Amino acid sequence: MLKPFQLFIYGLVSLASMAYAQQPQAATGKRLIDILDPQSQATQNMQGLLWTAGIFSFLVLIVTGGALWWVVQKYKTRPGTRPTKPGDSNEPAQFHGNNVLEMFLIGVPVLIVSVLSIYTAKALADVTAKPSNVAETIQVNGWQFWWDFDYEKQGFRNSNELVIPAGQPVELKVSGKDVIHSFGVANLGGRRDAIPGQTNKLIINAAKPGIYYGQCFELCGASHANMLFRVIALPQAEYNDWVSKAKAFQAPTPSDPQLAQGLKVFQANCSGCHAVKGLQGGAPSFPDLSYFGSHTTYAAGIFRNVDNNSELSKEKGDRAVKINGQERVVTLEDWIRNSAQVKPGSLMPAFDGSMHEVKNAETGKWEEVPYTKLSDDDINAVAAYLRSLKLEGVNFKAIPEITNENRDQ
Numbered sequence: 438m439l440k441p442f443q444l445f446i447y448g449l450v451s452l453a454s455m456a457y458a459q460q461p462q463a464a465t466g467k468r469l470i471d472i473l474d475p476q477s478q479a480t481q482n483m484q485g486l487l488w489t490a491g492i493f494s495f496l497v498l499i500v501t502g503g504a505l506w507w508v509v510q511k512y513k514t515r516p517g518t519r520p521t522k523p524g525d526s527n528e529p530a531q532f533h534g535n536n537v538l539e540m541f542l543i544g545v546p547v548l549i550v551s552v553l554s555i556y557t558a559k560a561l562a563d564v565t566a567k568p569s570n571v572a573e574t575i576q577v578n579g580w581q582f583w584w585d586f587d588y589e590k591q592g593f594r595n596s597n598e599l600v601i602p603a604g605q606p607v608e609l610k611v612s613g614k615d616v617i618h619s620f621g622v623a624n625l626g627g628r629r630d631a632i633p634g635q636t637n638k639l640i641i642n643a644a645k646p647g648i649y650y651g652q653c654f655e656l657c658g659a660s661h662a663n664m665l666f667r668v669i670a671l672p673q674a675e676y677n678d679w680v681s682k683a684k685a686f687q688a689p690t691p692s693d694p695q696l697a698q699g700l701k702v703f704q705a706n707c708s709g710c711h712a713v714k715g716l717q718g719g720a721p722s723f724p725d726l727s728y729f730g731s732h733t734t735y736a737a738g739i740f741r742n743v744d745n746n747s748e749l750s751k752e753k754g755d756r757a758v759k760i761n762g763q764e765r766v767v768t769l770e771d772w773i774r775n776s777a778q779v780k781p782g783s784l785m786p787a788f789d790g791s792m793h794e795v796k797n798a799e800t801g802k803w804e805e806v807p808y809t810k811l812s813d814d815d816i817n818a819v820a821a822y823l824r825s826l827k828l829e830g831v832n833f834k835a836i837p838e839i840t841n842e843n844r845d846q
């Protein structure tokens with residue numbers, strides 16, 4: 438049960454961030470992002486400050502509100518009596534200037550504000566201090582509408598899933614690549630604006646292993662609310678294992694005919710944008726799809742990545758969207774066919790032959806041009822190929838999500 442004051446704080450904070458409405462599993466009623474549930478030293482610090490300031494504010498409210506109430510009760514006009522006039526015997530004492538009272542009314546607020554600013558300065562210093570034992574430095578780039586996590590020193594990238602060692606300080610260098618985004622994992626730390634041409638640093642440290650949720654906190658376009666990500670905190674040994682496997686990954690050459698077909702489709706249509714380690718092509722401005730099969734979600738955390746579409750259901754919290762007039766749970770194949778139909782404003786081209794507008798370089802006019810059309814067979818093959826790209830022995834799908842239901846365990 439929430440206490441009224443807690444409810445009040447929740448109300449204020451959630452109104453401001455709208456975090457709750459945007460969670461990937463809103464349908465299951467689980468709270469995945471919880472601003473009042475610190476899971477790291479930094480968020481504990483911030484939480485402490487919030488409570489200190491909250492308690493001070495509450496005391497001020499009680500004292501000033503109480504005084505006002507007392508005065509109103511004492512001096513209000515009662516039924517059957519006429520309003521007090523100057524000179525009446527029940528007129529309150531009239532005075533002008535009272536040094537003691539005025540010193541008190543100035544001194545107390547100054548004291549409160551000073552105490553709060555000292556607390557704030559201390560919390561700020563603690564939260565932003567860079568520890569000497571940073572375990573990993575990761576470049577975070579916000580794009581419309583997804584996150585690129587570049588493990589620069591290790592030489593690989595991972596999109597939309599930030600894998601970190603638990604219990605260790607990790608330094609994030611946050612930047613934006615098109616418009617301004619904002620990176621934030623409410624349970625682990627503060628937010629950092631992701632601004633093009635600028636790097637804002639943030640230290641996060643997850644107290645325990647598990648999956649935490651983050652999202653973009655700056656209105657950045659049509660799918661701003663669909664710009665989520667996950668933080669996967671692993672025990673140190675598992676993290677090291679993941680890093681060495683991700684580093685060593687090279688796309689295998691499949692012998693299975695469907696996967697071989699998928700690889701061909703990928704090389705002909707996708708590898709101009711998407712990098713897969715071991716294949717030619719790709720650009721850093723698009724999600725890296727190496728070991729895509731080991732990701733738990735795709736499209737910036739909004740769809741669950743499963744080996745078999747029959748695992749998807751609305752009851753489990755998977756998103757259903759109207760596709761060609763019919764509402765159904767979104768599959769990877771739907772995504773590839775026409776991603777903008779399932780994620781508004783997605784900048785990935787469709788592969789269903791639908792029309793879109795392109796500016797003619799010579800005439801300067803906008804013209805309707807069809808997208809490439811891939812057969813269902815090709816779409817199924819390329820989806821199967823992507824699912825087959827796995828890091829052996831890595832199974833993030835088994836890691837518990839940290840939600841309101843298991844957070845305190």
Ligand code: HEC
Pocket residue numbers: 581582583596597660702703706707708709710711723724726732734735736737738773780783784785786788819820823
């Ligand atoms: C013009 C560049 C471009 C091409 C070509 C392209 N994509 Fe994409 N793709 C994108 C962009 C941009 C995104 C990010 C969209 C978002 O999440 O908002 C994306 C996202 C994805 C994702 C989700 C990745 C993740 O981790 O969230 C998958 C899977 C994907 N594309 C598969 C494909 C396949 C398969 C093809 C070829 C049939 C393809 N793409 C062709 C630009 C491209």
Ligand SMILES: [Cu+2]
Pocket residue numbers: 579580582617618619653654655656657661664
């Ligand atoms: Cu954004």
